[in-house]
Amino acid sequence: MTYQEKKSIVSVVSAILIFVSYCLYMYPRYPGGEGVEPSEVFHYWGSFVLYLTLFSIVAHIIISIIFNIVFRLTTNEKEPAFADELDKLIDLKAFRNSFFVFVVGFLFAMGSLVFYQPLHVMFIIMISAGFISDVTGSVTKLYHYRRGV
């Protein structure tokens, strides 16, 4: 298995671990109960998205550094220092699929508002769409690195 294939697998696994662990951390902090101010609920969802973004960026960087160290130690190979035409083509395909999934999720989220669903449903759909689109991008990369373009 090549560096890019291993990296895609690590990316999928780390995305799932980061998202699940963050959700488990944030779930008990939801401002539920009677008489909760709407501003508190918005504050919760806003901070959920913002901190998830920051947390996942930092975690991805740390996991990437650890992966590169482990890769060098186990294979005695250096990771590619640049992206060539195949990498760029696969990146574009991954971005296209990822974007498509997010847009579908966004439309579903808006649809939930049209059908008078509670506000948290819209946020959950939107955040889930972000997570699924991230995983879709990594899975697309893995697929194309293994099966070709």
Place this chain on the structure above:
Amino acid sequence: MGKNLVGNHIRKLRFNHDEMTQQQLADKVGVTRQTIVALEKGNYSPSLELAFRIAHAFNLPLEEVFFYGDQTKE
């Protein structure tokens, strides 16, 4: 994924050029080893520019490195 119709003799040519490794060829033409692997497996059709760079690396004309259609039984 549809099978690529552009084939190549890269593996054979590497062998004939002092058993050049995939990494050496990759360094010579400016791509990663993964791309050479994909080319040899027939999983990727290179850009025209890369095809020319590979042909130059072997000092051969393009048509002696790449072919269109099924010539794998040659």
